[in-house]
Amino acid sequence: MNRTQFIWRVQKSEHTLSLRAFLRERKNLSKRLLSAIKFQGGGLYVNDCPVSVRSELKEGDEVRICLPVEEVSPSLKPQKGRFTIYYEDADVLVVHKPADVATIPSKDHPDHTLANSIMHYYHENGIHATFHAVNRLDRGTSGLLLVAKHRYAHDLLSKAQKQGALNRTYAALVTGVPPSEGTISAPIGRKETSIIEREVRDDGKPAVTHYKRIATNGEWSLVHLRLETGRTHQIRVHLKTSGYPIIGDGLYGGDQRVFTHQALHCFQIHFTQPLTNEKKIIQSDLPSSWDFYTNAMKED
Structure with a gap:
């Protein structure tokens, strides 16, 4: 199912509002999206009549907006790939990304990314949209990723994320035994000698990570982590700096005897569905490849 239009009934408290105020203040349409609707092939209607954003609304009016057709980059070709859908409705997808798949195409990984796979899924199911990732995961990180099916949902979810209303919880296998919680x-910034690596530095951007130790065997531990900010490589950098590098994370000093990618997994996403306001908590299991470590641990 692909929803490209939205309909609302004007309430008593919205009587005499302009259409612009109704959409921007009551329905949280971004200025950019409203401009796209006006000038890129979308539509604005009140009681099925085309109108301008200056139109004054009356109680009981039916407001309908049609989003413009989404442009898909020619480089984002549909390719069948590996991912699992954990939740889907007309506006969003929550999918599981494997650890060896990049989220979006890049110079090093130009195709066979999650974005290519989602575009293949859209093509096969008649969904006319492009790829809108709300959060991203590093190529070596596995787990749940939230995808918006259209620009309106993406705008609303991106705003929620900036306001701290979209919560993700990660699990990591680390070397050593960190305190029970903390x-x-x-602050994190780019390392001067690298275009990829980050480090803790005084002139970096503020970064806050909360963690809790779940289990340990005295040599390595399973921890859960929640981000208060979303800096690039934040969990990986913070754990390395604290002396508990993630197993498999070669970039940040992790032990690579078993894994060649960081043992970091987003296992829970908690968000509010942007159009229905329903609370959603989506969870996944830890990767079975972690059993080598977790089976040897004792829960705290």
């Missing part, structure tokens, strides 16, 4: 607050 908070790492240390």
